[in-house]
Amino acid sequence: MQQITADLVQQVIQPRPTESHKGTFGRVMVIGGNQQFGGAAIMSATAAVYGGAGLVTCATDLFNATSLHAQLPEAMVLAATDKAQMATLLPKMDVIVVGPGLGTDTWGQTVLQQVFQQVQPQQVVIIDGSAIDLVASQGLTLPQAQLVLTPHQMEWQRLSGIAIADQQVACNLAVQQQLQATLVLKSARTQVYLPNGTVWENTVGTPAMATGGMGDTLTGVLAAFAAQFKPLDQAILAGVYTHSAIASELAQQQYVVLPTQIARQLPFFMQEQARRG
Numbered sequence: 001m002q003q004i005t006a007d008l009v010q011q012v013i014q015p016r017p018t019e020s021h022k023g024t025f026g027r028v029m030v031i032g033g034n035q036q037f038g039g040a041a042i043m044s045a046t047a048a049v050y051g052g053a054g055l056v057t058c059a060t061d062l063f064n065a066t067s068l069h070a071q072l073p074e075a076m077v078l079a080a081t082d083k084a085q086m087a088t089l090l091p092k093m094d095v096i097v098v099g100p101g102l103g104t105d106t107w108g109q110t111v112l113q114q115v116f117q118q119v120q121p122q123q124v125v126i127i128d129g130s131a132i133d134l135v136a137s138q139g140l141t142l143p144q145a146q147l148v149l150t151p152h153q154m155e156w157q158r159l160s161g162i163a164i165a166d167q168q169v170a171c172n173l174a175v176q177q178q179l180q181a182t183l184v185l186k187s188a189r190t191q192v193y194l195p196n197g198t199v200w201e202n203t204v205g206t207p208a209m210a211t212g213g214m215g216d217t218l219t220g221v222l223a224a225f226a227a228q229f230k231p232l233d234q235a236i237l238a239g240v241y242t243h244s245a246i247a248s249e250l251a252q253q254q255y256v257v258l259p260t261q262i263a264r265q266l267p268f269f270m271q272e273q274a275r276r277g
């Protein structure tokens with residue numbers, strides 16, 4: 001297993017080109033947030049904005065629109081069930097995050113099926129949380145796209161059928177290769193399984209991260225990195241490391257680190273890496 005280190009992150013995060021505009025840094029859509037879990041979509045979108053994505057749109061239950069705008073006026077918002085608007089906007093996206101706070105009821109199922117039908121092969125699609133559970137429980141076929149799955153161990157158990165106690169590298173790799181997706185298998189020591197069959201282990205992180213919304217925030221970091229940095233494999237590895245490295249830094253002073261604090265620290269951490277790289 002290969003180790004994800006600071007060196008790799010410094011190679012990925014580079015100073016921004018002078019000749020650039022918001023479109024240069026990618027369009028991200030976060031799809032999720034039902035009435036119960038609106039915070040999940042807000043945290044994902046927040047991390048995407050602070051992680052440097054050029055334009056971020058949140059497709060959610062409009063119940064969440066006011067709180068989203070109050071927290072994050074940089075993000076655009078639309079109703080995830082508005083078929084016409086979704087059909088217009090989805091094809092323009094470089095990166096799509098689907099699942100944070102989506103829920104697994106009829107609303108979530110309808111939204112996910114519609115997204116899977118419209119995704120294009122060149123798009124990066126990050127599938128998290130409830131979307132993973134729905135793929136598992138409804139037996140949905142994953143769309144043709146550059147797929148990134150971000151399950152925690154229980155979500156991976158539901159999707160892969162591998163019990164948490166049996167989630168060894170060889171079994172995980174076999175299922176990940178069948179799914180033709182990058183697998184970010186989250187735990188206290190997150191592992192990343194890349195399409196080329198290499199397996200990477202995160203080397204930072206802290207139990208101060210064990211709080212609701214931490215994984216939702218990771219999806220936004222990964223989306224922002226995938227939108228800005230190429231190739232995708234390196235962007236994902238760097239995003240996983242960055243999310244945890246910020247938490248480890250904050251945990252020197254804090255007993256618990258909040259997901260929204262990680263998001264707000266992203267521009268500072270990224271500047272430091274760009275200077276060192």
Ligand SMILES: NC(=O)C1=CN([C@@H]2O[C@H](COP(=O)(O)OP(=O)(O)OC[C@H]3O[C@@H](n4cnc5c(N)ncnc54)[C@H](OP(=O)(O)O)[C@@H]3O)[C@@H](O)[C@H]2O)[C@@H](O)CC1
Binds near residue numbers: 041164
């Ligand atoms: N503020 C918001 O809006 C928030 C909204 N959220 C949204 O909620 C939705 C549901 O997601 P979810 O992760 O909360 O629930 P679920 O999939 O049932 O997993 C929990 C079960 O798995 C088990 N488990 C075992 N290993 C594990 C591991 N390594 N890491 C984590 N869990 C592990 C665990 O074991 P236990 O705690 O019982 O020991 C428990 O039995 C999803 O859409 C998400 O985005 C949340 O993000 C919170 C903030």
Ligand SMILES: Nc1ncnc2c1ncn2[C@@H]1O[C@H](COP(=O)(O)OP(=O)(O)O)[C@@H](O)[C@H]1O
Binds near residue numbers: 151211
């Ligand atoms: N003890 C821990 N040490 C290091 N990282 C942790 C620990 N507990 C949780 N994390 C990280 O926090 C995130 C939790 O993701 P997830 O369970 O999906 O959270 P949520 O769905 O509530 O947003 C993952 O990135 C995981 O690696």
Ligand SMILES: [Mg+2]
Binds near residue numbers: 129215
């Ligand atoms: Mg989660």
